[in-house]
Amino acid sequence: MADKLEKTAITPSTHTAPPAKFSHGVRKGNLLQVAGQVGFLPAVEGQAPTPAGPSLREQTLQTFANVKAILEEGGASWEDVMMMRVYLTDVDHFAEMNAIYNEYFADLKEAPSARTTVYVGLPAGLLIEIDALAVLG
């Protein structure tokens, strides 16, 4: 701990600028924190952020892609993730989200991350939000 740890903002080229002064991801030492991601398609200049579609499946897969882009831009992968927080808007989406989750992570080589799922309010049209904490190394 003698050296000053560098703190780096992570902004994949696929991402819109954050709607406020926060970073999509930030790394310091061996910790990488991914901010809450939703199912927005890759940014198109001059266009408002657009969800991948109205369905839970479309939004969940796009949300995973958005988290992954930040992990990779920060030098990490799904294997490094310790914790994912999944925010859904409807308890009835739990089983379907789990099915998509299991498909998506079927090939994970290391221990799966821990996870908490709770049901909250999200902006209109959004069905899922996910953030992640990774430990590199």
Add this chain to the structure above:
Amino acid sequence: MADKLEKTAITPSTHTAPPAKFSHGVRKGNLLQVAGQVGFLPAVEGQAPTPAGPSLREQTLQTFANVKAILEEGGASWEDVMMMRVYLTDVDHFAEMNAIYNEYFADLKEAPSARTTVYVGLPAGLLIEIDALAVLG
């Protein structure tokens, strides 16, 4: 940080298999993350997970037991916990949860963890969910 850090899933024998590809707990380096726990009784093969009871007290104490089992399986204790997130479904449960919390942690020897309590939706019948981040060493 020269050595590759090992990432380990933590699955106490008392726990049901997670309902999706996540770990009840995961340890990497000196961090241990406990996934969101609810008041399910110890797993019985062939039976669906069953809450310890309908009351906040029963569910809170069982949730604590479930978090503790993961901490201990991962080589940690309550003393190592930095943060607990408490999810309740009803603002009117706050005072009773705090009373149970204070009883349970009365004998804590080190600084109590930080805590955030918010009110969210949970699956039918569940009144509380808790996750925890611990730093070992």
Add this chain to the structure above:
Amino acid sequence: MADKLEKTAITPSTHTAPPAKFSHGVRKGNLLQVAGQVGFLPAVEGQAPTPAGPSLREQTLQTFANVKAILEEGGASWEDVMMMRVYLTDVDHFAEMNAIYNEYFADLKEAPSARTTVYVGLPAGLLIEIDALAVLG
């Protein structure tokens, strides 16, 4: 990791005693976790905690002040924060909270922290709650 890490509770003099056995902040190693803060004014002995005002602006700025007091008491600053969790009660508050957020963090010198914003229930009269994880060094 040879030395035992010390775990320290952080309790700024401006803060009321926590309503249960948790710490407003806790530091262990180079991690500092700030518990969920709300817009309560500095504690006055013998008085119940009082929000800074009924408006989102008043409560948000007071919440920032309360988080900052804990960071500083623990030897950290906003520059060290990796993640902030913002809990609002109303989706319609998002734009205004972001405007206040941007003003407040306009002079941040390092990469802004990651952030997740979700909409939950909070005790009557409270419009915002924020917690924070910082990495020092």
